[in-house]
Amino acid sequence: MLQYLTKTEKKAKNADEAKLLALKELGINEDDAEIEVVEEGSKGFLGIGSKDAKVIVTAKDANSVIAKTFLSKIFNAMDMDVEISAKTNGENLNVEISGDHMGIVIGKRGDTLDALQYLTSLVINHESDKRIRVILDTEDYRAKRQDALIALSNRLADKVARTSKKYTLEPMNPYERRIIHSNLQSSDKVTTFSVGEEPFRKVVIAPKNPVSASKTHYHYDSSADYRKHNHNKHKNFDEFISDNTED
Numbered sequence: 001m002l003q004y005l006t007k008t009e010k011k012a013k014n015a016d017e018a019k020l021l022a023l024k025e026l027g028i029n030e031d032d033a034e035i036e037v038v039e040e041g042s043k044g045f046l047g048i049g050s051k052d053a054k055v056i057v058t059a060k061d062a063n064s065v066i067a068k069t070f071l072s073k074i075f076n077a078m079d080m081d082v083e084i085s086a087k088t089n090g091e092n093l094n095v096e097i098s099g100d101h102m103g104i105v106i107g108k109r110g111d112t113l114d115a116l117q118y119l120t121s122l123v124i125n126h127e128s129d130k131r132i133r134v135i136l137d138t139e140d141y142r143a144k145r146q147d148a149l150i151a152l153s154n155r156l157a158d159k160v161a162r163t164s165k166k167y168t169l170e171p172m173n174p175y176e177r178r179i180i181h182s183n184l185q186s187s188d189k190v191t192t193f194s195v196g197e198e199p200f201r202k203v204v205i206a207p208k209n210p211v212s213a214s215k216t217h218y219h220y221d222s223s224a225d226y227r228k229h230n231h232n233k234h235k236n237f238d239e240f241i242s243d244n245t246e247d
Contacts, residue, residue, distance in 0.1 A: 011052040022035075064093065082097050
């Protein structure tokens with residue numbers, strides 16, 4: 001496992017110069033750092049007996065530094081010029097990526113973005129002494145995807161209630177399945193549960209009345225429904241949707 005620098009010590013002719021060197025190495029600004037001046041440094045007399053200044057700089061948000069370092073290595077290897085911002089908020093680490101060609105970063109149905117999020121989570125939690133949930137996003141994809149899943153689950157719930165036939169959605173990651181379950185948990189007409197094994201685990205929407213429920217079982221492709229329903233509203237979004245809590 002790679003080692004990630006969140007603290008560094010630098011020497012220079014004066015404390016300000018040493019501080020700037022340390023901040024640059026960590027990739028943070030002064031507001032995001034704890035700075036300790038160990039030695040102020042001195043010019044001596046006529047250059048004799050001069051002494052370098054020494055400072056120790058520590059990142060206040062170590063998780064954000066680790067995430068940015070890790071993802072920067074990946075995007076550099078992909079020859080992609082991106083900007084990465086990250087901030088820890090309680091037990092969550094929110095990471096935002098911006099730049100050109102973000103459709104490549106998102107991938108089909110968000111698969112690439114989810115993979116990057118998973119890998120970043122592994123790195124962060126290997127380095128952290130407490131569990132951190134990593135949320136990786138770009139161009140508000142997560143919010144758009146959530147809105148699409150909520151709208152889809154509402155339409156399917158109405159159809160299930162009307163026809164008494166259960167529907168199985170396409171395979172989804174735990175985060176997306178949780179959106180469906182959460183949205184329909186208070187319904188008095190339908191219930192939801194998951195079937196299958198990862199990474200092909202799916203959400204089933206079924207009638208709450210087992211007597212009238214049909215045994216007929218359908219597969220529903222939410223990405224196709226989303227594209228049809230949102231074509232005019234999100235023309236650009238459709239380019240990249242062909243579109244971590246276990247339920």
